[in-house]
Amino acid sequence: GQNIDQPTEMTATEGAIVQINCTYQTSGFNGLFWYQQHAGEAPTFLSYNVLDGLEEKGRFSSFLSRSKGYSYLLLKELQMKDSASYLCAVMDSNYQLIWGAGTKLIIKP
Amino acid sequence: GAVVSQHPSRVICKSGTSVKIECRSLDFQATTMFWYRQFPKQSLMLMATSNEGSKATYEQGVEKDKFLINHASLTLSTLTVTSAHPEDSSFYICSAREVGLGAGELFFGEGSRLTVL
Numbered sequence: 001g002q003n004i005d006q007p008t009e010m011t012a013t014e015g016a017i018v019q020i021n022c023t024y025q026t027s028g029f030n031g032l033f034w035y036q037q038h039a040g041e042a043p044t045f046l047s048y049n050v051l052d053g054l055e056e057k058g059r060f061s062s063f064l065s066r067s068k069g070y071s072y073l074l075l076k077e078l079q080m081k082d083s084a085s086y087l088c089a090v091m092d093s094n095y096q097l098i099w100g101a102g103t104k105l106i107i108k109p
Numbered sequence: 110g111a112v113v114s115q116h117p118s119r120v121i122c123k124s125g126t127s128v129k130i131e132c133r134s135l136d137f138q139a140t141t142m143f144w145y146r147q148f149p150k151q152s153l154m155l156m157a158t159s160n161e162g163s164k165a166t167y168e169q170g171v172e173k174d175k176f177l178i179n180h181a182s183l184t185l186s187t188l189t190v191t192s193a194h195p196e197d198s199s200f201y202i203c204s205a206r207e208v209g210l211g212a213g214e215l216f217f218g219e220g221s222r223l224t225v226l
Contacts, residue, residue, distance in 0.1 A: 043204075
């Protein structure tokens, strides 16, 4: 079956760096997405990776290794507003989005 | 966990016809459902927020008369693409929030791929 795994919850300190991992097993691969979701709100797009390597976008970076079925989202200079859930999603060969359960990130002062 | 089901998963239609996509929360009640559209290799774009028993709230640039949303019950929201054209071909995905739960409890459907010929 198809599966996306990411930690349920993580805690980090304001100003620090945190890495959220995502491993996947899917029928084919057409890209991996990271989304941020604040409590009670719709998710917002953070990044898209389809080739191996690191994509940097401001304080957020996303890494992909297709051979390992692995991705991570790196958040630097953490701010309190970064407290949210982070969703990993993979588009499979049928262009269906397979979603992870999300990682709830708690930022402490 | 909670399940949101979309139907159909794939649909091909002729230009000018209307297509209805259903989004159902299978084991929970959802006061709010979100409809997204995603073009190939692009981000998920929120189209509208559907509230049970009231009118949907559309995002800027989304035509209300073209994308009709009906959220008639706590378990069903429908998106009807009226007079579809090839440029409407896209991946449509819904998500639903469970009644009574606050932070982060947003569940997504599998998505519906629309191809307009």
